[in-house]
Amino acid sequence: MQKLLAGALCIACIAAPGRAQSIFTVAGGGSDEGRPATYATLIDPHDVAVGPDGDIYIADTDANRVRRVDADSGLIRTIAGDGGGEYRGDGGPAVGASLYRPKGVAVDSAGNVYIGDTTNFAVRKIDAATLKISTVAGKGDDTPADGVRATSAFLGFIGDVEVDAQGAFYFFARNRVWRVHPADGRLRLIAGNGEFGSGGDGGSALSASFGTVNGIAVDHVGAVFVADQTARRIRRIANGIVTTFAGGGSSRDDGVPATQAEIDVFDVCAGTGGEVYISDGRDRIRVVEPSGILRTIAGKAFSSGTTGDGGPASEARLTQPKGLAVDGVGNLLIVTSDFSYTPGFSFDETDPNRVRRIDRESGVITTIAGGTPPPSGEGGAAINATLSAPEGIDVDDAGNLFVAELQRHLVRRVDAATTRITTLAGTGKRGYNGDGIPAISADLFTPADVVVAPSGVFYISQNERIRRVGLDGIIETIAGTGREGDSGDGGPATSAQIENVRGMAFDAGGALLLADAHNHRIRRVDLESGIITTIAGVGTAGFAGDGGPATAARLSNPWGVAVDSAGNVFFADRGNSRVRRIDVVNGRISTVAGNGTAGYSGDGGPATLASLKCPADVAVDSEGTLYIADACVGRVRRVVNGTISTYAGSGSLSGSSGDAGPALSAAVGAPEALALDADGNLYIAQSDEIFQRFAIRYVPKCRALIAPTLSSPADGANGVSTVPRIAWSPVKGSFRYDVFVDTVSPPRVIAEANVTGGSFSPANLQPLTTYYWKVVAKGDLYCTPTRTSESAVRSFTTATSCAAPGQFSGQ
DSSP states (O other): OOOOOOOOOHHHHHHHHTTOOOOOEEEOOOOOOTTTTOOOOOOSOOOEOTTTTSOOEEEEEGGTEEEEOOOOBBBBBEEEEEEOOBBTTTSSSSSGGBSSOOOOEEEOOOOOEEEEGGGGEEEEEEEETBEEEEEEEESSBBBBOOBBBBGGGGOOOOOOOOEEETEEEEEEETEEEEEEEEOOOOOEEEESSOSSSSTTTTTTTGGOOBBEEEEEEEEETEEEEEEEETTTEEEEEETEEEEEEOOOOOOSSSSSSSGOOOEEEEEEEEEETTTEEETTTTTEEEEEEETEEEEEEEBBTBBBOOOOOOOOOOOOSSSEEEEEEOTTSOOEEEOOOOOOOOOTSSSOOOOOEEEEOOOTTTTTEEEEEOOOOOOTTSSSSSSSOOOSSSEHHHETOOEEEEEEEEETTEEEEEOTTOEEEEEEEEOOSSSSOOSEEGGGGBBSOOEEEEETTTTTTEEEEEEEEEEETTTSSSSEEEESSSOOOOOTSSBGGGGOOOOOOEEEEEOOTSSSSEEEEGTTEEOOOEEEEEEEEEEOOSSSSSSTTTTTTTGBBBBOOEEEEEEOOOOOOEEEGGGGTTEEEEEEOOOOOEEEESSSSSSOOOTTBBBSSBBBBBBEEEEOOTTTTEEEGGGGGEEEEETTTTEEEEOOOOSSSSSSOOOOOOOGGOOOOOOEEEEEOOOOOEEEEEEEEETTOOOEEEEEEOOOOOOEEEEETTTTTEEEOOOEEEEEEETTTTOEEEEEESSSSSOEEEEEEEEEEEEESOOOOOTTEEEEEEEEEOTTSSSSSEEEEEEOOEEEEEEEEEEOHHHTOOO
């Protein structure tokens, strides 16, 4: 969030040198592609399958992707889906296609992958040889019936998909079980009369009714098993007859016939030895042995969790087991998931969205994909790292970018010189394990903001505490008791109660301001005396007090806070859909943006008449321009002389598109935090809870350019190579350079346009020839007007050499 004491940041020039653009990413936006699968983030996965080579395929449902874990390396990659949640891409590479909540995945003996593309109402296939995707069932208009071409039928929601030894695939749609053999591509009705129910056991499968079916399996003799969640049974279809195979009883014990048991079924899988595995919604995996007896092999009833790796599966805890698969040697794979899980807000503190494996011989359970990864990209380029809800950012005087990762409980820094990202505070575990220890060993509790003092000391807001990290790296609490509440004004800040501090900033006197959201106050901590006071708000949510003392006003969930060069305090009054200002001279409060109605309107008019929605942060530059993170409309707004406009963001709340393009066309997700460097360049921390895409974006300020300074060759130099390296000093605000080289002065020939660095080597020049050169710096393409500035003209004379035919000669 924007701070008064921000310094100049050079990261943008390093991360994307010389690129003409209005917005680009400087941190985050990386992925777990190609990393160990246990480091990957899965989003409510539903199914798993094993290929003929042992590779593991995962239907990563809410990520709208299918992912593959390499059997040899353990690395994970996306093989289908771009995360878009649409229907497109048939005929092209599967990785570039769009899926919509795929819940089923299966692999045939040739390595072709079948996907139950649930919300697209289709079964899609990835060809093993070409890796191209096509639709093999659904998306037509015909009523599905026996013999109808599968691609001509309208099927509705598709769940699980399965393949048999002959290469045919099975799926459940329209309350029926269907089979399609690729040889003829036609629907074959296996079971179901199309009615919702659970009747027909003991009779013709075609006359039976089925309820909600999440899983299908086919055993080695061709019997089909259906996990009928509504009937709470596993039903078996063989020789045209349907029977109950497991469930339908009242016993919750092990060691009973499967048909006497009570089971909350989700998926079913046929083993290699005649056994049948069932994922029981009561947090356990059951197996029906060939004898028909049921027993539990993993998990504890009604006891969710992720514990037990490395030990017996029977002692492990599972969370909502869903998809099942058996690999070529009989090991059982289990998908566990919780769609409501958000990293950082689980009491368990460990991501339940994972794939686990039970070794057939030893019975030991391990996680093979998903889980709780370490900080992504640590020590590497920040732009390749993944971030997790970066809701606070700041820039120090050396140009280093600080990021508070709320969901991963870390504070990280992007080095201005190297652009590498490292962790400064936090272990990745949510909590509090004491002060007086190295910050890197301290547990943090959902850090929402970070601010850096000129000394290099930085402060972290973590819900009910404010903590300080000194130059020695030791962490201490400077405000808050760790318990929610609203107390302590006039006394030591360490004895005060604060609640959900979302934003911080330094005021003109160097005191620390806190947006104490749940107490509906702006509070001030004097860092010399340690005393805390309230400067705005009475502690009761509401809207009142404009024109009067800020201490008598009512606020509603103040979020971000900033201070202008005069010392006036601005804050995002999120619950009131306004931005308000506290006058430094008289302490009176006023509204400077927002009419109190949540929405998006008013561009081009008075800011006080505009609608804002969930304003999350504010920033004010040295010229008094106000920037607002209008989070719930996916935009950053700007107020200049009381007039509001949109500065960045297309309004899309998902994705991070638009790099190298105009900021107004970019998707910036939900912008949660802002920071300005000393040059007025804006940094945006964006969150995208839907697809878990988080990044820090950069929008350079439009500015006049100074002339480039030429460095080599020296003016008038003789004996220069016919392939010289000509160089200049980069100009602040310039993203590209045109290099002119000619035999006349001033030079008229552009040897190279839009150079993105600080040097260029022209093609072979003529020997013993005097050349004149200059460099024209060009500003951002999307600034109006686009500014340019040209250097002085220099000359050099080449040495004796032979020019290559057809190369640049300066003519």
